[in-house]
Amino acid sequence: MNMRKLKLTGLIMAVGLMAMVAAAACGGGDPEELDLEIRIMEGVMSPATIEVKQGDMVTLNIDADEGGAFHLHTYDIEMDIEGGQETDFFFVAKATGRFKITYHPTGEHDEGGHGGIFESEELAPGASFSYEIDEHLAGETVPFHSHLRPALNGSIVVSQDSGRTGAAAIEYSDEGAEPHEVIVDPGTVITWTNNSSTPQTVISGLHSDMKMEMEEEEEHDEENKEGEIEIGFLEVQPR
Amino acid sequence: MSILKILLPAAAAAGSLVAWPAYAHGFGERTELPVPLGFFLIGAGLAVALSFVFISVLVKVSGEAGYWRLNLIGTRWSRIALTSSVTLLPVKLLSVFLLGLVVAAGFGGDSSSILNFSPTFVWIIWWVGMSITVALVGNIWALLNPWKIVFGWAEGVYRLARPGQNLSLGLEYPAKFGIWPALVLFGLFTWIQDAYPKTDVPTQIAIMVVVYSVITLGGMLVFGRHQWLRKGEAFTVVFGLLTRFSVTEVRVNNQGSCQVCSADCRDLDAECIDCYECFQRSGDREINLRPFAIGLGRNEPVTNDILALVVLMLATVTFDGFSATSAWAEFQTWVVDLFGVGGGQVFNSLVLADTLGIVLVPVGFFLVYLFFAKLMAGSVDGQIGAVEMARIFGFSLIPIALAYNIAHFITLLLIQGQLIIPLASDPFGTGWDLFGTVDYSPNISIINARILWFLSVALIVLGHVLAVYLAHRVAVRMFANRALVLDSQYPMLTLMVVYTVISLWIIAQPIVQ
Numbered sequence: 001m002n003m004r005k006l007k008l009t010g011l012i013m014a015v016g017l018m019a020m021v022a023a024a025a026c027g028g029g030d031p032e033e034l035d036l037e038i039r040i041m042e043g044v045m046s047p048a049t050i051e052v053k054q055g056d057m058v059t060l061n062i063d064a065d066e067g068g069a070f071h072l073h074t075y076d077i078e079m080d081i082e083g084g085q086e087t088d089f090f091f092v093a094k095a096t097g098r099f100k101i102t103y104h105p106t107g108e109h110d111e112g113g114h115g116g117i118f119e120s121e122e123l124a125p126g127a128s129f130s131y132e133i134d135e136h137l138a139g140e141t142v143p144f145h146s147h148l149r150p151a152l153n154g155s156i157v158v159s160q161d162s163g164r165t166g167a168a169a170i171e172y173s174d175e176g177a178e179p180h181e182v183i184v185d186p187g188t189v190i191t192w193t194n195n196s197s198t199p200q201t202v203i204s205g206l207h208s209d210m211k212m213e214m215e216e217e218e219e220h221d222e223e224n225k226e227g228e229i230e231i232g233f234l235e236v237q238p239r
Numbered sequence: 240m241s242i243l244k245i246l247l248p249a250a251a252a253a254g255s256l257v258a259w260p261a262y263a264h265g266f267g268e269r270t271e272l273p274v275p276l277g278f279f280l281i282g283a284g285l286a287v288a289l290s291f292v293f294i295s296v297l298v299k300v301s302g303e304a305g306y307w308r309l310n311l312i313g314t315r316w317s318r319i320a321l322t323s324s325v326t327l328l329p330v331k332l333l334s335v336f337l338l339g340l341v342v343a344a345g346f347g348g349d350s351s352s353i354l355n356f357s358p359t360f361v362w363i364i365w366w367v368g369m370s371i372t373v374a375l376v377g378n379i380w381a382l383l384n385p386w387k388i389v390f391g392w393a394e395g396v397y398r399l400a401r402p403g404q405n406l407s408l409g410l411e412y413p414a415k416f417g418i419w420p421a422l423v424l425f426g427l428f429t430w431i432q433d434a435y436p437k438t439d440v441p442t443q444i445a446i447m448v449v450v451y452s453v454i455t456l457g458g459m460l461v462f463g464r465h466q467w468l469r470k471g472e473a474f475t476v477v478f479g480l481l482t483r484f485s486v487t488e489v490r491v492n493n494q495g496s497c498q499v500c501s502a503d504c505r506d507l508d509a510e511c512i513d514c515y516e517c518f519q520r521s522g523d524r525e526i527n528l529r530p531f532a533i534g535l536g537r538n539e540p541v542t543n544d545i546l547a548l549v550v551l552m553l554a555t556v557t558f559d560g561f562s563a564t565s566a567w568a569e570f571q572t573w574v575v576d577l578f579g580v581g582g583g584q585v586f587n588s589l590v591l592a593d594t595l596g597i598v599l600v601p602v603g604f605f606l607v608y609l610f611f612a613k614l615m616a617g618s619v620d621g622q623i624g625a626v627e628m629a630r631i632f633g634f635s636l637i638p639i640a641l642a643y644n645i646a647h648f649i650t651l652l653l654i655q656g657q658l659i660i661p662l663a664s665d666p667f668g669t670g671w672d673l674f675g676t677v678d679y680s681p682n683i684s685i686i687n688a689r690i691l692w693f694l695s696v697a698l699i700v701l702g703h704v705l706a707v708y709l710a711h712r713v714a715v716r717m718f719a720n721r722a723l724v725l726d727s728q729y730p731m732l733t734l735m736v737v738y739t740v741i742s743l744w745i746i747a748q749p750i751v752q
Binding site: 008012013016017019054073074075076094095096097098099100235236237238 | 683
């Protein structure tokens with residue numbers, strides 16, 4: 001009697017474990033290349049959970065109404081998304097699990113942006129560079145800096161009624177950019193003159209170090225921390 | 240309740256009205272997939288089927304006290320390797336150094352929880368890693384406890400300076416306090432882990448460690464090192480409970496040397512097991528390999544304070560997982576709807592909801608357990624009261640909680656735990672690279688979900704079987720009559736099946752945090 005029950009225990013355990021091993025071993029199929037459409041509208045991602053299988057080569061075509069940083073946790077991939085256009089985000093789903101996705105919208109008034117509006121050649125000491133402020137920049141603040149010495153920086157505040165049109169001058173010296181901020185109307189031609197002792201450039205936007213500083217400040221700032229929102233999950237099922 | 244309704248939101252509103260806190264369970268991101276329905280059903284079915292077959296097999300099994308042991312310090316070399324102060328000193332120095340590092344990095348390091356050594360070390364490596372190691376391998380906390388080491392050193396120095404005198408004031412520890420101080424401290428620790436919203440902030444961790452150090456060293460100073468460790472040092476008490484499951488024990492053979500310790504720690508079979516003070520003092524001693532879980536079935540008196548700690552641990556282990564399910568998120572939403580968001584960073588409705596959980600889940604757990612204990616008492620015709628039943632069989636539930644705990648934490652330990660590799664090179668987040676590992680990026684595919692599901696379910700079923708076996712062993716010791724043994728075990732068995740299925744259910748839930 002006793003032996004029979006002992007055997008029965010063994011049998012049940014064996015059958016159960018075999019069922020689980022079978023479940024563990026099965027599955028299969030080869031990794032696929034996947035193209036998935038992802039929309040992020042008003043801080044809501046659809047679909048809320050991205051489901052793929054282990055090994056899949058996944059391209060997310062992300063369409064966001066607002067630009068921002070798309071962050072896939074633990075995989076630890078971060079990607080800057082431009083608002084209003086599709087951005088491709090590629091990764092290989094090598095690890096199984098359920099991974100959080102957060103989004104940090106940067107908004108329209110992104111002071112870290114405005115890169116690529118103007119950029120000078122290298123300016124030898126004494127040389128200068130000019131740029132005419134375009135109509136569409138009205139109401140914006142455009143930062144600039146010297147790529148060769150980021151400490152030389154400042155910003156152009158574009159207003160409609162500053163009363164300053166025609167021309168404005170900014171001088172690079174070894175101490176900094178003077179004036180540090182100019183307020184001008186669209187159509188103004190701004191001329192930078194390099195009076196420092198080394199070659200400089202003029203480029204719109206913030207230097208990446210400055211951007212990082214700003215982001216760090218944001219991280220330390222409770223209120224801005226709220227700016228990072230959880231928008232969903234990536235689920236990678238085992239194959 | 241009506242007073243609560245007024246007071247709690249008032250307290251909650253006391254803070255400012257801005258922030259919804261960043262929310263974290265201890266620290267670290269969970270990434271495990273929920274166990275699929277098939278695994279859940281197989282696991283639950285196995286637990287039920289095995290319980291009933293097992294118990295009828297066990298009817299013929301005796302509850303003798305002896306068990307298989309292998310003395311690990313039986314040979315000269317193994318004795319030197321495992322017990323000599325020369326080999327142990329570096330390990331102790333490292334442990335004290337790490338305590339100092341946690342505080343230093345907490346206060347002086349980067350304020351980001353990812354770039355700072357302290358959050359990952361305290362919550363993942365130490366708390367999760369240490370509790371699993373202590374439960375499976377053996378009580379390394381008795382060796383590594385940095386407060387114990389530091390106070391021991393201080394005592395030594397003091398004795399050199401003033402021969403014949405003790406550093407400790409040596410006040411009589413009031414017997415009625417039992418292990419309640421440790422229980423209260425552990426309750427606070429649990430609250431911090433599961434409800435306090437800033438557990439991942441390095442400076443907060445450093446403050447907690449400093450406060451706890453003051454309490455612990457103070458307790459040792461007032462009541463004596465071993466007294467406080469046994470009764471008031473939360474982690475010595477908690478790890479001491481977990482390590483009963485483990486595969487090693489320390490044992491003193493000479494009864495005389497067991498009695499001269501500051502407390503007589505022999506059990507009812509007059510054996511001196513896992514009593515570290517006696518072990519230190521005695522010459523006739525062993526470190527034994529033993530079967531898993533057998534240390535939970537020893538014949539010893541269980542008092543109400545120990546029962547309370549067992550219940551608290553069983554309940555909070557479950558709550559830590561449950562609080563990450565969507566069912567709990569719904570409860571949180573309900574509380575928030577009831578009271579409003581509530582103001583501050585610490586006093587808000589979300590924290591209130593979790594605090595309610597930490598208080599109510601153990602209370603609920605205790606009531607359910609008491610109900611089953613009453614059924615057990617009834618089934619043996621009231622030979623033993625319900626509370627006494629609860630005390631006697633409490634330990635036997637621990638394997639289920641432990642197995643669940645490992646299933647619940649193993650991914651966190653294996654994946655997030657790897658962060659300690661780069662952090663070891665740059666503990667302050669200031670750009671050092673001490674061991675050349677600062678650029679290490681964790682291997683996140685270290686464990687496949689399918690293997691993990693299998694392991695988790697197998698572990699929980701195994702824990703369940705061990706629990707059934709332990710309870711049976713205790714019952715055989717308690718009741719001379721075989722029929723009573725069996726009758727008393729049906730309610731216990733039902734409770735264990737319920738607890739196991741709840742554990743399985745939780746790991747089958749997607750984590751929502």
